[in-house]
Amino acid sequence: MGERSTSQTPRLVDSAIAPAGASTNAAIRAAATSKIPFRPRKIRRISSSAPEMTNDSPKKTLAVRVIPRPLSSEGEVSVSISHLRAVDPLLSAVIDAHDPPTFQCLISPFHSLARSILYQQLAVKAASSIYGRFVALCGGEASVVPDVILSLTTQQLRQIGVSERKASYLHDLSRKYHGGILSDASIVAMDDKSLFSMLTMVKGIGAWSVHMFMMFCLHRPDVLPVGDLGVRKGVQILYGLDEVPRPSQMEQLCDRWRPYRSVGSWYMWRVVETKNNSNLASPNAGALTMSTVALADVQQQEHKQTLQEQMVDSYQMLPQSWSKSISPTGGAHAAPSRSLDTVRDYAPTVAVISWL
Numbered sequence: 001m002g003e004r005s006t007s008q009t010p011r012l013v014d015s016a017i018a019p020a021g022a023s024t025n026a027a028i029r030a031a032a033t034s035k036i037p038f039r040p041r042k043i044r045r046i047s048s049s050a051p052e053m054t055n056d057s058p059k060k061t062l063a064v065r066v067i068p069r070p071l072s073s074e075g076e077v078s079v080s081i082s083h084l085r086a087v088d089p090l091l092s093a094v095i096d097a098h099d100p101p102t103f104q105c106l107i108s109p110f111h112s113l114a115r116s117i118l119y120q121q122l123a124v125k126a127a128s129s130i131y132g133r134f135v136a137l138c139g140g141e142a143s144v145v146p147d148v149i150l151s152l153t154t155q156q157l158r159q160i161g162v163s164e165r166k167a168s169y170l171h172d173l174s175r176k177y178h179g180g181i182l183s184d185a186s187i188v189a190m191d192d193k194s195l196f197s198m199l200t201m202v203k204g205i206g207a208w209s210v211h212m213f214m215m216f217c218l219h220r221p222d223v224l225p226v227g228d229l230g231v232r233k234g235v236q237i238l239y240g241l242d243e244v245p246r247p248s249q250m251e252q253l254c255d256r257w258r259p260y261r262s263v264g265s266w267y268m269w270r271v272v273e274t275k276n277n278s279n280l281a282s283p284n285a286g287a288l289t290m291s292t293v294a295l296a297d298v299q300q301q302e303h304k305q306t307l308q309e310q311m312v313d314s315y316q317m318l319p320q321s322w323s324k325s326i327s328p329t330g331g332a333h334a335a336p337s338r339s340l341d342t343v344r345d346y347a348p349t350v351a352v353i354s355w356l
Helices: 002-017 024-033 038-063 076-087 089-097 109-118 124-138 146-151 154-159 164-178 184-189 192-199 207-216 229-239 247-253 261-281 290-309 319-323 340-349
Strands: 324-326 332-334
Touching: 076 089, 076 261, 089 229, 089 261, 109 124, 109 164, 109 184, 109 207, 124 154, 146 164, 154 164, 184 192, 192 207, 207 261, 229 247, 229 261
Parallel strands: none
Antiparallel strands: 324 332
């Protein structure tokens, strides 16, 4: 029995080995081979996750956007002026003729936006009066906050002279703050592109309004208000163009000013103001030339189009600049009272320094 069982074992082994080719080692390798297909799966899972981590890391790095130093930071205006002198010899001559700008804002971003809404489409005296009553109704400057404005009814706001439409704008802005869609902290932290998208979602705030807010409240250095007629007229004078450039042309014309287009735009207001002052001093200042009439017609048409396309009259965004023409050195002289139509024509020539 023992011999029979012993003799059968080699035959079993032989039959297992025969297909593989020859030895016990080959049999072991054959047995081991049957387990190998399970191991690559583990290796593939590990190796497939590694590229994903590698690919994700650059995407996260590219998504980080650095907010530039505001123009109100120490020395930033000087840096911007040095840059503009170097890249634009024509603008350098304008810089030499004027003192540098100053940027200062003493109220919060929310307060600035609310006040800009109140000043829309109003003559200076009326807007100032309504704003004063609005602040008093809120309980003082420090109380111009979203919760307080939301507590005011449309009827209460109408009693102090705020239109029903403007009341809805103020409430919409306040609701977006109250709901966390906007906040002063998030506004300050947003890059220019995101900020533009978020603020234009607020009823009553258009592109020009956002540009002015970014320049004179947040002091962003690289804002080009392509829809501002004063800046466009300044570019025409600076480069000797036959016509006032269209908004679509402004990006290309002012590209060399990057990343300090806000300061370049500020000097365009200076160019127009200087030009207007020289025309007033001219002995023929009282004569209307054909080019002057043509420019006035263009301005009227552009203002009408702007009012149709936007819910706001952009030139009313800067309240004190209409009642005072502020000099670059900080001095001011009172400007005569003007009707709304006259203010629209005068507004581009006003020296805009701050959102006080």
